[in-house]
Amino acid sequence: MSVPIPFSDPPWLMGLPSPYFNKSHRKWQAAIRPFIKEHLLDHAIEWDKAEFVPEHVFADFGRANMIIPSLPAPLPVEWLKRLGIHELLGGLKVEHFDYLHALIYADEMARTGLMGPTGSLTTGTAFGIPPILKFGSRQLQEKILPDLLTSRKRCCIAVTEPDAGSDVAGITTTATKSACGKFYVVNGAKKWITNGIWCDYATMAVRTGPPGSGAAGLSMLVVPLKNHPGVRMRRLRVGGQPSAGTTFIELDEVRVPAENLLGEEGQGMRYAMTNFNHERLAVAVGVTRQARVALAAAFEYVLRREAFGKPLVEQPVVRHRLAKAGALLESQWAWAELFAFQMTRLSKDDADRELGGMTGLLKAQAGMVLRECADTAMLLFGGNGFTKSGQGELIEMIYREVPGARIPGGSEDVLLDLAVRQLVKLYKTKTKAIDARSKL
Structure with a gap:
């Protein structure tokens, strides 16, 4: 043992x-x-x-x-x-x-x-x-x-487009009802779609409203992908997560049964938002574990690696780097645990309302913590951490994945701003409710 x-x-x-x-x-x-x-x-x-x-x-x-x-x-x-x-x-x-x-x-x-x-x-x-x-x-x-x-078939989420990422309201892929009313005809493109290349279906954000209608014109449609007429897919090579199946999807006059519409037209943004707490918590937990893997590997390395006649861990500057990264890591993990606990105690509606902004902040900070831990590991591994083979190869791979934690799922700056805006909105809503009750 x-x-x-x-x-x-x-x-x-x-x-x-x-x-x-x-x-x-x-x-x-x-x-x-x-x-x-x-x-x-x-x-x-x-x-x-x-x-x-x-x-x-x-x-x-x-x-x-x-x-x-x-x-x-x-x-x-x-x-x-x-x-x-x-x-x-x-x-x-x-x-x-x-x-x-x-x-x-x-x-x-x-x-x-x-x-x-x-x-x-x-x-x-x-x-x-x-x-x-x-x-x-x-x-x-x-x-x-x-x-x-039962995992006999696969589904992905397809929201991001070449010109619309964190700005979901800017989506331009259209879904137009056919004259007979039995189909939606979909035209456009989706980009950076994880798993897309393997999927039978995409839960896709589309524009059913007129151009310029913003979020109010968005709907959610389940679009068949593999071998479906008018759908073309190709793998995208990205800097990190190369095995995740990142995909570019082109949609040219794709006919989708009208019953594949989720809920009502024009409610797509609201529907997408109901899964944000789950999505961002899952990403934050995974990214925090990545940071843990990097930092633990660095700790193990400096215990046995010698330089200037003694193990690296005996150098004060090395201990300082480990301490700084470790404090950020364990603070982030404690927040993730608390967040998950809160979601076990709150109803779905209450969690969406109370945690909607903070889940964006949780996800954004996970990327910052990963950046610090990956940077620490890279520096402590030295040349080994910059090499695509040998004892530092995992550190080199994790280091390349840092942008993949900070950009997809809502980019860092967007989520930081969103968190504060949501907190302000929640504060004003609760203040108005208290004022209304006091006047009764």
Whole structure:
């Protein structure tokens, strides 16, 4: 039995007490770590270098019901039980899955240190299926959810365009109702779509309103992708996460059944926003684990690496860098734990209202923490950390993924501004409510 490297796991897994995690959470973590290690962690670097995760891996995770935990909590229990899925690994009943279980899952899946292999498996399900569960008609759900929830088919979220990223209201891809009313005809392009190249469907933000209608003209449509007439897809090569299947999608007169509309026309922005807490918490947890992997690797390296006649860890400047990065890391993790706990205690509506701004801040700060930890690891590894092979290769790979944590899912500056605007809005709303009550 070996002593764990400092910072290599969250405090609750290093033997320290926690107010959040109970026996169910500990049993869940113990059950999923060996599975993830065998089926993902042991091969992650190899697959990311190849820029491709073999198709059987998604199937392996699907058979073990290990894609399902990427969905928001609570899980769609009625649907899962209809499909014969009553328990997850370790005997966790689907109705008992909460956001602390979700946090543990996201953290364990990111122990690869690389978001590409993990993202190739979970991003589409985590972001693409929830709007269908919340707003899809019963007819649409019956048609596609059985295959999606059992991982026989795949779905992604397609919002970003060549000229519209964090500014979702600037989307120009159009969906026009056909004369017969049975179809939407979709034209446009989507860019930087994670998992898109492998997906059968995209939950897509489209413009059903006139040009210039902004957010009010947006709708959500489930668009068939693979082998569907008018759809062309190609892989995009990006600086980090190369195995996540980042895709450019072109849509030319694509006919989509009218029943694939989610909810009502013009409500697309609102529908997309209902999954933001889940999306950004999942990203923040994964990115924080990446920071942990980088910092723990650096700590282990300086314990054994010698320079100027003694181990690097005996140099005050080295200890200072570790301390500064470690303080940021553990502060960020404590916030993520608190955030997940709050989401287990708040209703969906209350969580959307109270945490909507702060989840953007949580995600943005995760990127800042990763930047500090990756930078620390790179400097402490020296030339080894700048080399695409050998003992520092993982550090070099993580370092390239820092922009992928700070830009997608709402870029850092946009989310920082959004957080404050949402807090101001919430403050004014509550102030008006108090004033109204005082006048009664």
